[in-house]
Amino acid sequence: MIDIGTDSGLDFLDDRVRGVVERLEVAARADGDVIGAVSVRLRELGATPDAETLRAMTATGEAAMLPVARSVGRLLFQLAVGSGAATIVEYGTSHGMSTLYLAAAAQRTGAQVIGTELSAHKAAVATANLAEAGVGDRVRVLVGDALETLPTVSGPVGLLLLDGWLPLHLPVFRAMEPKLTLGSIIVSDNVSRHADLLGDFHRYIAERSQTYLRTTLPLDDGIDVIVRVR
Numbered sequence: 661m662i663d664i665g666t667d668s669g670l671d672f673l674d675d676r677v678r679g680v681v682e683r684l685e686v687a688a689r690a691d692g693d694v695i696g697a698v699s700v701r702l703r704e705l706g707a708t709p710d711a712e713t714l715r716a717m718t719a720t721g722e723a724a725m726l727p728v729a730r731s732v733g734r735l736l737f738q739l740a741v742g743s744g745a746a747t748i749v750e751y752g753t754s755h756g757m758s759t760l761y762l763a764a765a766a767q768r769t770g771a772q773v774i775g776t777e778l779s780a781h782k783a784a785v786a787t788a789n790l791a792e793a794g795v796g797d798r799v800r801v802l803v804g805d806a807l808e809t810l811p812t813v814s815g816p817v818g819l820l821l822l823d824g825w826l827p828l829h830l831p832v833f834r835a836m837e838p839k840l841t842l843g844s845i846i847v848s849d850n851v852s853r854h855a856d857l858l859g860d861f862h863r864y865i866a867e868r869s870q871t872y873l874r875t876t877l878p879l880d881d882g883i884d885v886i887v888r889v890r
């Protein structure tokens with residue numbers, strides 16, 4: 661998908677956060693080597709993978725950072741500051757690129773960010789990156805399957821980012837749904853490139869069209885912004 665090319669500068673971030681974002685952007689170029697294998701595995705996953713399948717997926721994805729694009733990071737920062745969400749939850753932290761944008765926003769608003777990451781290695785890297793950026797005190801990264809760790813998070817949740825393995829977007833969303841407030845924002849990444857893996861999630865939202873309004877933005881691989889309107 662064509663990135664509509666919103667201003668791609670990072671001068672809204674302070675120097676420490678920007679430095680880590682730029683370093684991760686360079687490191688993420690290595691993702692090209694493994695992205696094919698990750699895509700193949702994703703198609704085998706399904707919405708209710710057994711533990712072994714999920715572990716195999718994690719092992720395949722371990723070498724890949726798969727961070728949000730800069731345009732998406734800027735949008736996350738805008739929505740996190742603009743919504744004033746007090747609690748922000750992220751499904752899929754990886755090395756913490758999206759988390760850096762959310763945490764930078766949280767530093768302005770006083771919010772708390774809860775990240776989730778299946779890979780203990782990635783969670784440790786993310787935690788170190790967030791500390792290096794000076795925003796570690798804004799974030800708690802829960803290690804393990806988000807479906808098991810997120811029920812421990814107390815609501816209300818004002819902003820939810822869905823950026824984990826795509827077939828699990830619907831079950832993770834449903835687990836968080838009781839905690840989503842009126843006006844809460846759900847952002848879902850990769851929706852155009854991998855629309856085939858998100859059919860259940862999109863159907864679920866479409867069937868609740870009086871509760872959720874969904875708009876797809878042409879940023880990077882497609883971004884859904886969904887707002888709970890009642």
Ligand SMILES: C[S@@+](CC[C@H](N)C(=O)[O-])C[C@H]1O[C@@H](n2cnc3c(N)ncnc32)[C@H](O)[C@@H]1O
Binds near residue numbers: 807
């Ligand atoms: C696309 S990457 C996330 C990228 C990250 N948001 C960023 O911008 O850098 C997806 C991540 O979701 C994690 N993940 C997948 N399924 C998960 C689950 N059930 N619970 C927690 N994390 C999961 C993967 O290990 C992977 O690191």
